[in-house]
Amino acid sequence: MTLFGRTLDGTEIASLVSLLLVLVLWIGAWRGERDWTRWFRTWEADRKARRDAERAAENGGDGPAAPGAPRGPWS
Template sequence: MTIFGRTLDGQELFALASLLTLLAFWLFVLPRERDYGRRFKQWEAERRARRLGQDGGSTRPKGKPRGPWG
């Protein structure tokens, strides 16, 4: 096979096919991975909002103050 005036042997053809396959794989996987990240961040924000809603909005644990700043 000749590409750009250069004859490719079996090993170079296999490398080219592998790279094209990897590119196609990432074209399908990357959008799904980004969508998963968005869904996880949204779920985490909703979970945090529900938890803060039950506590009355305080993120600090109740009880005796600790540390030099109380």
């Protein structure tokens, strides 16, 4: 086989094939990580929206909590 004017033997062809397979593997892993990150950000935003709605309902729907009201994960 000739590639760019260079004759390749069996080991060089096997190396090229394995390099391409590793590239495909990395692209697949990257896509999976990207999809998981996108899902997690959406889930977290939805969870925050639900929590904000629950807090608004607890406060009687009068907007944000009073300045002296407890805030944060400990409340």
